[in-house]
Amino acid sequence: MTMDIWLVISFLSVWIILIGFIGLTLVKTGSIAVVFRFKRFVRVMQPGLNFRIPLIEFVEHYSTQTHQEELPAEADMIDRVHDVAEAGKKLPFRVLMKGKGEAIFYMKKTETEWNQVHFQELDEAKKTALEEDSLHSPLTGEIAVVVEWYLKDDEERSIKNFIQNVIPESERNREEEVRKRIEDMASRTLQELLGPVTLGHAQEIMPFFSLLIRERIEILVGEKGEIDRPWGIHIRDAYIKSIHPGRRVNEARADAAASVSKKQEAIRVAEGMATATRLQADADAFSEQRKGEGEAARIGAMAAVMTDDNARFIATLDVAEQVLPKANLVIMPSDLGAIGGIIRLGQEIKK
Incomplete structure (x- = not known):
């Protein structure tokens, strides 16, 4: 009998120790733990070693540190190329924004007040600046x-408000649910606020739109x-990190830049060819000019020495040497003399 009692005591002791060990709960620094009993809120556990009743009480851990959420996802997890995001990535917030002719422009009236005006109401200098900037087109x-x-x-x-008013959907926990709801609100607010303005104007007054988004959240x-x-949470900060034209705009700009580059290259090639042609023409003209000057000098020199019959005879032979290779074969009468033969030869060449 005594042995049986000792066995029961030993068995119960082991179970008590085991239950006590299982019931120990460590709460890390920078977080809290909420105890639920039959799915009802019971108490809050602070950082350190705590105890819960195994199989009856369950614990959820929540960080008390600042959550910094980049929405809709971190930059390296954003798919800016496709219309349907690749696996494991998300699409950016995309907003179809107005062109300057239909858009609303916010003009600061006081430190806290803004007026909404249309393009036709702006001064001429502002209109000219907007017309020269492609970011004020529909993008x-x-x-x-x-x-x-x-x-x-x-x-x-x-903490009770956090538990009661943030009810997770699907497989999300409460912190993930907070992120999802804030993301949805940010998306709706961006469509509402940025849809009626131009992309360039949104970039100019991005701090103003950041304040409006923070207020909505x-x-x-x-x-x-x-x-x-x-x-039961506090919004420490909320702001627009960046506003960029979509990929199609970047592609269009790249195509336009390539087209301009090709056009400029064609212009440079045409100008180079025209310059080369002008230089060649100038060189040919200069060559002909020098050749004519040389010929005139030679004829002048010949005329200067043609003062007697012997000199004229030598000049006749020189002309014959230049002309005969280009002439047709002719038979010259001997009674015409040398000069007459040359004249007759010139007439044959003209024919």
Whole structure:
């Protein structure tokens, strides 16, 4: 009997030790743990070693550090090439933005007030500047947004709000659910705010649109406006990181640049050929000029020495030497004399 009691005590002791070991829960620094009993909120565990009842109480861990979310994804996980994202990647926020003729322009009135005007209401200098900038044409903008938030852990009420008002869908946890809801709000807000303006104008006043997006997200999480179902989180910052033209615009610009380059190359080639032609023509003209000057000098020299019959006879022989190779064969009468033969030879050549 005594042995049986000792066996029972030993068995229970082992189980108590095992349950106590299993029930130990370590909460890391920079996080908290929420204890649920039968899916109902019970208490909050602070960083350090804590205890829960095994098989009855379950724990969810949440970071109290600042979450920095780049939306819709980190830059290296964005597919800017395709209309349907590749596996494991996401498409950027894409907004079809107006051209200058239909767009709204925000003009600062005071530090906190802005006026909305149309293109026709702008001064001529501003109109000219807009017309010369291609970013004020109808374009598709690709936008990235950054949101920083953290869970308020200074009071239990905020944590209860987080548990009660952030109910995950699908397989997401609560932190992933926060990201998804903020991403959806950012997407809708970008379409609403940036759709009516030009891409160039959105880039010019990006801080202003960042403030509007932050305000929308703060209302979403219950930090501003009519607070109905607060999430128990704080939006530390929210802003537009970048606004870029879509890939089709970049491709069009590249094609235009290539076309201009080809045109300039063709112009350079044509100018080079024209220059070469002019130089050749100038060289030929100069050669003919020098040749004519030489011939005139030779004839002048001949005329200067042709003062007697012997000199004229030598000149006749020189002309015959230049002309005979180009002449047809003729028979000259002997009674015409040397000069008459040369004249007759010239007449034959003219024929």
